[in-house]
Amino acid sequence: MKIGIIGIGLIGGSLAIELKKTIKDVKVFGNDSSKVNLKLSLDADLIDEIISKKEYNNLDVIFLTVPVKEISKQLPEILDLVSSKTLVVDFGSTKANICQVVSNHPKRSQFLATHPIAGTEFSGPLASKENLFNGKVQIICESKKTDSNHLNWALEWFKKIGMIIKEMTPIDHDKHIAYVSHLSHISSIILGQTVLEKEKDESAIFAMAGSGFASTVRLAKSSPETWSSIFEENEKNVLETLTHYLSNLEKFKSLLEKKKHKEIHKIIEKTNAIKGILKEIKN
């Protein structure tokens, strides 16, 4: 079986590891705009060979794991290039625009839209991790538009690597994910920015920062390519969540200014309900 991975970072590389573990006689081909990443992926045996666009029509399956803005741009062209038997799966963190750009493509049935709720704050092929997807949710969208043989193969393989399948509309996906993922990234990145701006002398941070700070600011280590692309692609929903977050922060600030400490106590107490939800998250 010939499988191509376009974009070999954390997700693409980790998929390559699982492909080689689970599919006998698989040959993994890679393409990436970065020659360094391609070299690293070959050296680390994540991919067996580099592949050029012209050869995409020889592949059985293509996994598209570039930044989301690039997925929207490249996906129609990739569908143009592939054979009538190739399945193309994207793994982007946004879904509405990606599904939209191929909604009328003649090879729409050869495409499956997915978003694995898996990752770390690290990026690049060397961040690839075995079992990254084990026990994690794989969101799929518009699965009825995918040819049933292609769909079955994909779902079977996702289950084989330990994923839990959930179906969702692209619109719902982008709306919800803005809250539970994109907003977390913004709050964390801007926290990092704010502290770095203030604490020019880093020794104060070293001395005083504890595990709470480390946890809250962890996502500020995320890839600029991946995340500026996600914020662009999901702009409307991200702006809505950010406006909501800002409004709650302004209210909190106003309560503090007015010395309404009991109100602040109530907000924290109510928000403690997050405990029950966090228990359910597959880490």
Place this chain on the structure above:
Amino acid sequence: MKIGIIGIGLIGGSLAIELKKTIKDVKVFGNDSSKVNLKLSLDADLIDEIISKKEYNNLDVIFLTVPVKEISKQLPEILDLVSSKTLVVDFGSTKANICQVVSNHPKRSQFLATHPIAGTEFSGPLASKENLFNGKVQIICESKKTDSNHLNWALEWFKKIGMIIKEMTPIDHDKHIAYVSHLSHISSIILGQTVLEKEKDESAIFAMAGSGFASTVRLAKSSPETWSSIFEENEKNVLETLTHYLSNLEKFKSLLEKKKHKEIHKIIEKTNAIKGILKEIKN
């Protein structure tokens, strides 16, 4: 040796565990406004006996581990009550006001102000953890105002339980800690609040939230008593950091609205510098 712990939650209880581990023939006395906490602490052998205010003058050392606003309120009275040989140590997360309220107290030399950079998002006596302080920074303030025998005993004991001592002025402490701890808590609590408000149907969160969300929102589980008290006690600095954070969030929002994605890319790239700092944090 008779040691009293006033306020037996995560910090008080974890100190009790270390006292019993490291000091031969220690007897640990406890006081807490919550009868439930006292009962739990006795049952869990964190304390040996309950003690009333009237008996504070029999103690060699008092560890004061109530919420910071309570420390400022109770500390002068506790110093009034204790014998001329008792050392009183506070472990509050703010330092300026606490040091201020006893600056002219006749027993000022019997007091040591500290802030251990240790904790978890859990609270109450049953959250107590062995080795919680091992490898963590213990910030001390105005140590020259503490009697040298008392100071030496305290520093030796902190080192014995694995802590790394750093001295800082109360003013500097409160200014820096607002950035690297108090702001993290606000950003996390308000993130939790915002997502809970939006996602009334929790199943969407269960399905879509990953480890990034869990990490960023972890501090939203923190104790309302502890944290509303800290925000009140460090109001001026907290408002300053919050204003700075809000301004950066507004700038980010404006860049998103104006589709200045390259600028957003730059902010994330620059903030990635936090990687080096996080490596140094003792978790």
